[in-house]
Amino acid sequence: MALLTDLLNLDLSDTTEKIIAEYIWIGGSGMDLRSKARTLPGPVTDPSKLPKWNYDGSSTGQAPGEDSEVILYPQAIFKDPFRRGNNILVMCDCYTPAGEPIPTNKRHAAAKIFSNPAVSAEEPWYGIEQEYTLLQKDINWPLGWPVGGFPGPQGPYYCSIGAEKSFGRDIVDSHYKACLFAGINISGINGEVMPGQWEFQVGPSVGISAGDQVWVARYILERITEIAGVVVTFDPKPIPGDWNGAGAHTNYSTESMRKDGGFDVIVAAVEKLKLRHKEHIAAYGEGNERRLTGKHETADIHTFSWGVANRGASIRVGRETEQNGKGYFEDRRPASNMDPYVVTAMIADTTLLWKP
Secondary structure: OOOHHHHHOOOHHHOOOOEEEEEEEEOOOOOOEEEEEEEEOOOOOOHHHOOOEEEEHHHOOOOOHHHOEEEEEEEEEEEOOOOOOOOEEEEEEEEOOOOOEOOOOOHHHHHHHHHOHHHHOOOOEEEEEEEEEEEEOOOOEEOOOOOOOOOOOOOOOOOOOOOOOOOOHHHHHHHHHHHHHHOOOEEEEEEOOOOOEEEEEEEEEEOHHHHHHHHHHHHHHHHHHHHHOEEEEOOOOOOOOOOOOOEEEEEEEOHHHHOOOHHHHHHHHHHHHHHOHHHHHHHOOOOHHHOOEOOOOOOEOOOOOEEEOOOOOOEEEOHHHHHHOOOOEEEOOOEOOOOHHHHHHHHHHHHHHOOO
8 A cells, every 4th residue: 555655755757748837926925825736748948838827816815805916927937846747837927817916016026127228237146145034833943952941151152062052943944955856046054142043145146036046945845844744934024022033135236246346336325225215115025124133143124234254234245355456235225025026126226227
C-alpha cells in the first residue's frame, strides 16, 4: 500500500506530459498570499503563453458578491519546489473583467515605472533583506521562547548556533534550498538579533523582477511553515519592548551609481529621498511606527538621516562604496511587511523620474 508521502512524491513525467501550474496572487489585505492549481497540457517557460484565469474576489476582500470575478494575469514563472518535475509556480497580478487593475494590484503601476525609458536605461538593481519571525502555532509566541515567558536578553542570538540560541534552522535551510530550486536569486540567510527571527536576502534583481522574486520567496516560506506546523509573521514589531523589530532593508543602485563618479550620483539620490521622506514612510509598511523608534538599529520615523556605515540612519551608505567612489546604498526604512512592488518602484521613481 502506498503511503501518503509516496503519492505526494509521484514523478508524473513517467506517465504524462501534463504539468501542474500553481497560480499565486496577493489577496485583499495586500499581504495575504492566495494560490490555486490547474493542469496544463505540457511544460511552459513563457508567462505570456499561460492562460489567464479567474477567482472569486468576494472571498478575498477584492470584489463585491454581485460582481465577484477577478482575472489573474500570469507574469512570472518559477519551478515548483514542492511538486518538482516540470511543475511550476506562477506569480500573477489581478484585474477586473474589463482589464483594469484592481486596487490591490500594485505590480501594474510598478511595471509602468520600470518600463519608463529613463528608468530601464539605468538598470536599477535591488537587494532586499527580508526579515521575519517564526511563531509557535496556536499561542503566537516566538519559536524557542518559553510559553508565557521570555528568553535571555538579546546578544547571543544573532547568527548563532546551538539548540539554546538558534530556533527554526530546519525551516530556514529548507526555504533557502527551495528558493534556489525555484530559480529565485536568493543570496543568503542569517539568524537575526531577536531569537526566533531570521532573514533571507533576494538579489541583485533588476526592476520588476525584484518584487516578483520576493513575493514568491514569501509564498514558499509560508508553504514550508505550513508543513512544519509553525506560523510565520512579517509584523515589523512582533514583540513590544527591548526586542529588535523586523524590516526589509532595500539595497539599491543604478548604472550611474555603479560607474566611476557614482558616489556623487548616490548623494544626489539620497537628497531627493530626503525631500519625499513622509511619502516613502507612508508606503513602507503597516505598523512601522512601532519599529522605527531610533532604537534597535533604526532611525526615528519622523527624522530623515543618512550616513556612511551608520545602521542607525534612514539611509546607510557602505564604507566600501565611499572608498570606491561608486556602488549602492541601503534604504533601512521599509518594514518587513512592505510590498516590494511599491517600495522598489517608489525608490526608482523618486531617484530617477521625480523632479523636485
